[in-house]
Amino acid sequence: MVSSKRVLFTKIPSxxxxxxxxxxxxxxxxxxxxxxxxxxxxxxxxxISVDPYMRGRMRDAxxxxxxxxxxxxxxxxxxxxxxxxxxxNPDYKVGDLVYGRTGRGxxxxxxxxxxxxxxxAYVVRNDAKENGLPLSxxxxxxxxxxxxxxxxxxEIGKPKKGETLYVSAAAGAVGQLVGQFGKAMGLFVVGSAxxxxxxxxLKEIGFDEAFNYKHGDIEANLRKYCPDGIDxxxxxxxxxxxxxxxxxxxxxxxxxxxxxxxxxxxxxPEPLYNIINVVTKRIKFDGFIIMDHxxxxxxxxxxVTPLLTSGAVKYRTDVAEGIEKxxxxxxxxxxxxxxxxxxxxxxxx
Amino acid sequence: MVSSKRVLFTKIPSxxxxxxxxxxxxxxxxxxxxxxxxxxxxxxxxxISVDPYMRGRMRDAxxxxxxxxxxxxxxxxxxxxxxxxxxxNPDYKVGDLVYGRTGRGxxxxxxxxxxxxxxxAYVVRNDAKENGLPLSxxxxxxxxxxxxxxxxxxEIGKPKKGETLYVSAAAGAVGQLVGQFGKAMGLFVVGSAxxxxxxxxLKEIGFDEAFNYKHGDIEANLRKYCPDGIDxxxxxxxxxxxxxxxxxxxxxxxxxxxxxxxxxxxxxPEPLYNIINVVTKRIKFDGFIIMDHxxxxxxxxxxVTPLLTSGAVKYRTDVAEGIEKxxxxxxxxxxxxxxxxxxxxxxxx
Numbered sequence: 001m002v003s004s005k006r007v008l009f010t011k012i013p014s015x016x017x018x019x020x021x022x023x024x025x026x027x028x029x030x031x032x033x034x035x036x037x038x039x040x041x042x043x044x045x046x047x048i049s050v051d052p053y054m055r056g057r058m059r060d061a062x063x064x065x066x067x068x069x070x071x072x073x074x075x076x077x078x079x080x081x082x083x084x085x086x087x088x089n090p091d092y093k094v095g096d097l098v099y100g101r102t103g104r105g106x107x108x109x110x111x112x113x114x115x116x117x118x119x120x121a122y123v124v125r126n127d128a129k130e131n132g133l134p135l136s137x138x139x140x141x142x143x144x145x146x147x148x149x150x151x152x153x154x155e156i157g158k159p160k161k162g163e164t165l166y167v168s169a170a171a172g173a174v175g176q177l178v179g180q181f182g183k184a185m186g187l188f189v190v191g192s193a194x195x196x197x198x199x200x201x202l203k204e205i206g207f208d209e210a211f212n213y214k215h216g217d218i219e220a221n222l223r224k225y226c227p228d229g230i231d232x233x234x235x236x237x238x239x240x241x242x243x244x245x246x247x248x249x250x251x252x253x254x255x256x257x258x259x260x261x262x263x264x265x266x267x268x269p270e271p272l273y274n275i276i277n278v279v280t281k282r283i284k285f286d287g288f289i290i291m292d293h294x295x296x297x298x299x300x301x302x303x304v305t306p307l308l309t310s311g312a313v314k315y316r317t318d319v320a321e322g323i324e325k326x327x328x329x330x331x332x333x334x335x336x337x338x339x340x341x342x343x344x345x346x347x348x349x
Numbered sequence: 350m351v352s353s354k355r356v357l358f359t360k361i362p363s364x365x366x367x368x369x370x371x372x373x374x375x376x377x378x379x380x381x382x383x384x385x386x387x388x389x390x391x392x393x394x395x396x397i398s399v400d401p402y403m404r405g406r407m408r409d410a411x412x413x414x415x416x417x418x419x420x421x422x423x424x425x426x427x428x429x430x431x432x433x434x435x436x437x438n439p440d441y442k443v444g445d446l447v448y449g450r451t452g453r454g455x456x457x458x459x460x461x462x463x464x465x466x467x468x469x470a471y472v473v474r475n476d477a478k479e480n481g482l483p484l485s486x487x488x489x490x491x492x493x494x495x496x497x498x499x500x501x502x503x504e505i506g507k508p509k510k511g512e513t514l515y516v517s518a519a520a521g522a523v524g525q526l527v528g529q530f531g532k533a534m535g536l537f538v539v540g541s542a543x544x545x546x547x548x549x550x551l552k553e554i555g556f557d558e559a560f561n562y563k564h565g566d567i568e569a570n571l572r573k574y575c576p577d578g579i580d581x582x583x584x585x586x587x588x589x590x591x592x593x594x595x596x597x598x599x600x601x602x603x604x605x606x607x608x609x610x611x612x613x614x615x616x617x618p619e620p621l622y623n624i625i626n627v628v629t630k631r632i633k634f635d636g637f638i639i640m641d642h643x644x645x646x647x648x649x650x651x652x653v654t655p656l657l658t659s660g661a662v663k664y665r666t667d668v669a670e671g672i673e674k675x676x677x678x679x680x681x682x683x684x685x686x687x688x689x690x691x692x693x694x695x696x697x698x
Contacts, residue, residue: 056629065629066600238625251415257628271620276587278636279606280405280414285635287628 004030007107007326009070013058016265016334019327022058023076030110036088039115043082043098043122048107048323048344049139050330051173052236054078055264057103066289067103076326079139080105081128083349089115092124097349099125099138102291109323109346120294131309134317135349140341141308141315145173147300148290152234152256153181155296156286161186163231164250166222168241169261170210171198171316172333173341178234179207180313187232190225192218192241194336201339205314219244232256238263239270246274246283255285265334316340353379356456356675358419362407365614365683368676371407372425379459385437388464392431392447392471397456397672397693398488399679400522401585402638403427404613406452415638416452425675428488429454430477432698438464441473446698448474448487451640458672458695469643480658483666484698489690490657490664494522496649497639501583501605502530504645505635510535512580513599515571517590518610519559520547520665521682522690527583528556529662536581539574541567541590543685550688554663568593581605587612588619595623595632604634614683665689 005027013022032042053067054076061069070076080100084092092098092113100106104121106113113122128138140146153159165182167175170191182189183206191202192213202210209225222230222244229250235242238260245255263269278285290296307313318338320329323346333342354376362371381391402416403425410418419425429449433441441447441462449455453470455462462471477487489495502508514531516524519540531538532555540551541562551559558574571579571593578599584591587609594604612618627634639645656662667687669678672695682691 066631242624260625260628263625269622269625271622272624273618273620275591275621275624276609276612276618278634279609279638280636282415282636282638282641284633285627286633287626287631289628289631292631 001029001031002110004028004108004110005323006075006109007323008073009058009076010073012060014267017055017058017327017331019331023327023330025324030112032086036086036112037114039089040112041087041089041092041118042085042110042112044085044110045080045082045106045108045323045346046349047081047136047139048105048326048346049079049143050326050333050342050344051078051144052259052261052264052333054330055334066291076107077104078107079103079143080107081125081135081138082111085110089118092118092122096124097126097128097135099123099143101143102294107323107326131305133308136317136319136341136343136345137308137315139343140173140317141177141313142301142305144290145341146177146304147293147297148258149174149177149181149234150300150304151290151293151296152258152288153178153185153232156256156288157232157234157254159185159187159232162188164188164190164226164228165232165234166226166230166245167191167234168213168237169193169336170202170207171339172236174236174258175234176202176205176316176340177313180205183207184312188228192221195339198339201316213241219247222248235260237261239272243272243274246277249277249281249283251281253281253283255283257285257287258289261334261336318342320344322346350378350380351459353377353457353459354672355424355458356672357422358407358425359422361409363616366404366407366676366680368680372676372679374673379461381435381459385435385461386463388438389461390436390438390441390467391434391459391461393434394429394431394454394456394458394460394672394695395698396430396485396488397454397675397695398428398492399675399682399691399693400427400493401608401610401613401682403679404683415640425456426453427456428452428492429456430474430484430487431460434459438467441467441471445473446475446477446484448472448492450492451643456672456675480654482657485666485668485690485692485694486657486664488692489522489666490526490662491650491654493639494690495526495653496642496646497607498523498526498530498583499649499653500639500642500645501607501637502527502534502581505605505637506581506583506603508534508536508581511537513537513539513575513577514581514583515575515579515594516540516583517562517586518542518685519551519556520688521585523585523607524583525551525554525665525689526662529554532556533661537577541570544688547688550665562590568596571597584609586610588621592621592623595626598626598630598632600630602630602632604632606634606636607638610683610685667691669693671695
């Protein structure tokens with residue numbers, strides 16, 4: 001018998017979620033000796049990913065959206081890395097490293113997974129044993145955030161050498177990669193973040209310009225740091241940031257929109273005033289969710305893994321220690337207090 | 350000597366332009382006997398097109414936009430059909446019908462055009478003599494509005510049979526065509542317009558559903574008349590209409606944006622609240638201006654002219670008589686009082 005803490009979703013928030021109110025920990029025991037039904041296996045969770053989109057799952061289940069609502073008083077789910085500790089399923093052997101993907105990895109220290117639930121959600125990633133990369137990379141740069149950056153910039157941004165790429169939330173899970181991928185493509189890359197320390201980091205990893213969006217007028221800063229305007233905007237923020245970009249964008253700009261974190265915890269969205277620029281500047285403003293493009297994963301992993309093992313691309317993580325820190329870690333992300341990709345380290349391999 | 354009235358742009362408006370204040374007529378004389386410089390020719394204007402985008406040209410010339418600002422106290426320009434009455438240019442023979450396109454046709458009863466000015470702007474259209482179509486079609490369905498409808502729906506909308514297409518300003522120059530083209534592609538087509546009479550017309554020309562947007566809540570009407578949601582929205586209106594469409598749109602919807610007429614005469618744009626749906630519903634929201642795609646004209650004319658000569662596609666025009674009616678005709682369009690494509694009939698052939 002082992003003790004297993006779980007992160008439960010306990011109440012629908014209207015503004016920012018509060019740890020202990022909207023998310024709570026509980027503890028159960030898992031019998032590692034008992035026989036498993038055919039197809040089942042038990043994983044020990046090693047890393048948990050907390051991501052902005054999870055706020056959208058904290059809703060009434062009757063409201064449709066791209067990611068399913070969390071069930072009340074059930075364990076939350078998201079991307080995880082774990083190791084199989086017991087198995088009655090030939091596809092998941094004891095010792096296999098397993099990536100819980102498409103937001104379906106269970107936030108439990110020990111999780112029993114059925115063959116049916118595992119389908120498309122739990123994927124063996126034993127390459128993680130060999131290539132020397134931190135396991136947390138497998139829920140970050142090599143998972144949904146990395147693929148969001150790579151797919152969005154390439155397939156929606158369609159960058160041309162010499163263009164200006166602007167990235168908001170640039171020190172976050174996705175933004176830091178967008179900027180580095182952009183530099184590798186020959187773009188002039190400008191980023192913004194919410195602290196001077198983050199701005200420093202952006203310059204260290206190769207951004208041409210970076211600024212703290214909390215200091216000064218956003219539009220004025222964009223005009224200053226993007227002297228040739230903005231050709232590509234990687235949008236994860238929304239609200240005033242988006243409005244400023246619409247004002248500064250060049251003709252034929254592309255807005256790659258994978259999120260609008262500034263709006264997730266508002267009772268009513270902020271108004272947008274500059275949308276007419278989509279017409280006058282012939283902007284392509286395209287939303288996407290990487291889970292619609294999982295067939296891109298193979299190409300993505302093949303092309304991006306070597307960039308990490310060679311050190312060409314850096315990836316900063318912000319690590320919370322222990323599964324009980326999961327609610328606070330998610331709230332940190334929603335409030336922009338994380339510095340780099342936020343993960344929760346649950347256990348060592 | 351002939352007398353030639355001209356429509357001058359005389360003052361930059363802040364709200365709706367006023368005839369006699371922001372646009373004025375004047376009259377000059379043109380000597381049809383005098384020798385012309387090499388390359389020059391004189392056209393007698395037959396039809397003038399007034400279109401919503403012209404409001405955007407009534408601005409301070411220091412502000413950049415896709416169509417050049419009108420010069421103060423100079424003749425306004427737009428799309429025209431005219432006939433050559435005198436020529437010292439072998440490419441434009443007396444009797445040739447000439448289409449003044451890309452918004453550069455001169456709003457003068459008799460206009461003298463240089464070879465340089467004519468380049469790309471004045472195009473011989475002698476097929477108009479033979480096919481029995483009204484000359485006004487050559488500044489409407491067979492010109493910028495028609496091409497906007499055809500290009501936008503095909504190339505940006507990428508319609509799939511059975512999808513729902515919603516068209517606002519559906520009885521206007523572009524909308525009535527979008528709906529008919531959509532029906533021919535096997536779409537379920539819903540339109541809105543600003544009078545019950547227009548709504549009747551939409552049903553007559555084959556729209557599956559149509560409603561008066563001035564009656565009742567727009568979003569509620571969209572939900573009622575588009576029971577399967579909206580897959581494609583042809584956007585020429587903006588403001589509250591756009592916000593309602595964003596709320597009702599299906600996942601993976603396309604918004605084809607060629608204008609936002611509701612916003613053109615406001616001092617400050619209306620706020621938009623539902624933009625986050627671009628992400629959550631993975632919407633492609635793409636602006637375009639048909640003048641960027643003039644290479645599409647040949648294909649367009651080849652495919653659409655037969656639809657008109659056969660009667661498969663109808664095109665309603667709203668005709669103002671006499672060049673002096675041009676300012677009022679344009680204001681009509683901006684206020685939604687036109688019923689069909691607004692043209693000004695200047696003279697018979």
